[in-house]
Amino acid sequence: MTRVAVATAFGGPEVVEIVDEVVAQPAAGQVLIEIRASGVNPIDWKLYSGAFGSDESTLPMRLGSEAAGVVEAVGAGATGPAGPISVGDEVIVTGVTGAYAERLLAPGDAVLPKPSSLSWEEAAGFLLVAGTAYDTLEVASVAEGDTVLVHGAAGGVGSLVVQAALGRGARVIGTARPENHDALRAYGAEPVEYGDGLRERVGALAPDGVDAAIDTVGTDEAVDVSLALVSDRSRIVTIAAFGRAEQDGFPSVGGGNAESAERRKAARLTLVAAARDGELTVPVAKTFPLDRAADAHRELQGRHPRGKFVLVP
Structure with a gap:
């Protein structure tokens, strides 16, 4: 039993x-x-x-x-x-x-x-959060030299997106409550508080623009700021705002997506090895x-x- x-x-x-x-x-x-x-x-x-x-x-x-x-x-x-x-x-x-x-x-x-x-x-x-994070970064084609905006950067998935993006050589700006900013700095990210004025705060940190955005929260604020700052909509990826993704023409992952499931499955051993070596926590x-x-x-x-x-x- x-x-x-x-x-x-x-x-x-x-x-x-x-x-x-x-x-x-x-x-x-x-x-x-x-x-x-x-x-x-x-x-x-x-x-x-x-x-x-x-x-x-x-x-x-x-x-x-x-x-x-x-x-x-x-x-x-x-x-x-x-x-x-x-x-x-x-x-x-x-x-x-x-x-x-x-x-x-x-x-x-x-x-x-x-x-x-x-x-x-x-x-x-x-593995669930690490696989989801990996999926978002693959779809957004995040690579060395990119500036990436991560919404919900201190959350379960968000913190893995931050670590994995930094591991790819990207610069990461992450939204979070003020009490979580030190944790994001410890990873090597640049924290900003979400809420009114978010677009301006991110713009001040990245005056040359943002290359990609990962949304782990699904709010209209996260989507609207991403659309305003990222010129290539194929590089905005959400795990939560499925309706907005369909409406505004940018990718979503998860939610029963078969391609997402295959990407995550193929990455399992690599992700476990990264956790073993302390590269992802x-x-x-x-x-x-x-x-x-x-x-x-x-x-x-x-x-x-x-x-x-x-x-x-």
Whole structure:
């Protein structure tokens, strides 16, 4: 048996419950993982909020798409992106359903080796945001010498966009609340406060213009400032303002985009290696026991500390 967090209806965090489920032994190509930590992401609560529809046949809805743990059992021929998987391997699992659990049955292709340099919490919360950040920078063609504006630069995805863009040799200007400016400076970015006058503040820092913009927040302010400052709309990329992207003719990533999924999948081993070597880091803001998954979602929807939320069974 395993304890699993599920949404029993569509609505707010109050619909999240912990239930007991039977876990099968892994079939060919599968692995059974004892979960040590599970990453919490906004998509987890958006799925049961009704934002993407309310098909009751999807209920109860298992939650969570990324985790880290120890391989407990292995089905015949189970192989991951890095090769064969063995009992006792410390792993990261991503792109799955039901990662809010004590134990998880997953396809081998979703399982990657966990670097020993990462804690369980760091490993569990890394790949979704790192993959999203990588996707935005690839689509925006960010390269050495570019000046890049990152909206929501201190957020889970935003902080990875900042680090990865700097790693490509770009100059980064990032929007954030004043209390997060020192953290952005520590990465090597130039922080600005969002709100009235943002266009002018960015323009003062980059009088020669901005080459690309990455929007991780989805506000009209972020889109309008990006459109005003970036001449090539193909180099404005959003992960949230899907309606504005379609309306104003600039790219979005994620949201079920098959090309995005393939780019992120292909980059997994490279991103894990970057985390292993300390080139990319994800701050863990707060951990919650599995029983408090609903509380984690409540806090995530409001003003919360910089970094990722993680569940610990």
